Amino acid sequence: MATAQKRVVHYTVNGRPYEAYIEPNRTLLEVVRDELRLTGAKEGCGTGDCGACSMIVNGRLVTSCLMLAPQADGAEITTIEGLAQDSRLHPVQQAFIEKGAVQCGFCIPGMILAGKALLDRNPHPTEREIREAIAGNLCRCTGYTKMVEAIAAAAEATT
Numbered sequence: 266m267a268t269a270q271k272r273v274v275h276y277t278v279n280g281r282p283y284e285a286y287i288e289p290n291r292t293l294l295e296v297v298r299d300e301l302r303l304t305g306a307k308e309g310c311g312t313g314d315c316g317a318c319s320m321i322v323n324g325r326l327v328t329s330c331l332m333l334a335p336q337a338d339g340a341e342i343t344t345i346e347g348l349a350q351d352s353r354l355h356p357v358q359q360a361f362i363e364k365g366a367v368q369c370g371f372c373i374p375g376m377i378l379a380g381k382a383l384l385d386r387n388p389h390p391t392e393r394e395i396r397e398a399i400a401g402n403l404c405r406c407t408g409y410t411k412m413v414e415a416i417a418a419a420a421e422a423t424t
């Protein structure tokens with residue numbers, strides 16, 4: 266069976282330029298994890314249902330398991346590795362720790378990026394808006410309440 270011809274893609278990930286030479290049928294999640302070696306985003310379901318693979322691509326939260334890597338060519342991408350700045354955690358990360366909103370951790374990179382994406386577009390969300398913003402991110406451990414509180418606390422901390 267013929268293999269797809271490889272091509273070069275360019276991304277800016279967490280402010281740094283990257284280039285990868287890849288088969289065009291690979292997902293953004295695979296390329297970011299396997300080629301760029303940024304393994305914070307996780308593969309949970311692989312079908313767009315769990316949010317563990319969430320990244321922010323050109324300002325929009327996406328499930329990177331559903332995006333083909335060439336679709337993001339030229340994009341600005343933020344992964345969980347890019348949130349802390351100068352050894353300071355992002356307010357959403359800090360609030361997740363302070364509120365005890367982390368258990369096994371598998372969903373946490375995606376959940377925190379969902380919170381960040383929300384606060385970037387809506388700095389003062391209601392509880393309902395927070396719950397809607399993380400509705401695509403599944404967590405088997407926490408029951409969500411502490412996560413919602415953490416995102417609300419991060420909103421408070423940044424105003």
Ligand code: FES
Nearest residue numbers: 309310311316330
């Ligand atoms: S791994 Fe992408 S949504 Fe579950």
Ligand code: FES
Nearest residue numbers: 369372404405406
């Ligand atoms: S903390 Fe375990 S799945 Fe969310």
